[in-house]
Amino acid sequence: MMDLQAEKIRLIEWIAGLNDAVTLQEFIELKKQKEEDWWDQIDEQERVEILEGLSEASSDQTTPHDQVMSKYKQWL
Secondary structure: OOOHHHHHHHHHHHHHOOOOHHHHHHHHHHHHHHOOOHHHHOOHHHHHHHHHHHHHHHOOOOOOHHHHHHHHHHHO
């Protein structure tokens, strides 16, 4: 069985010594492909609500912080 930590260290050492820009760029692209954007992990309803909130904020349709805190202070 592979020692995962040891393999990571060997890979890090190899990358640290890498002087080939093309290979390094390939690793950067692979990293980007493997990273998951939180936006892609939430459901459609959450996306709709976030977009709605951003739209309201950009058109100054927001509630001041002190009013929100006053309204919900019993649960805080």
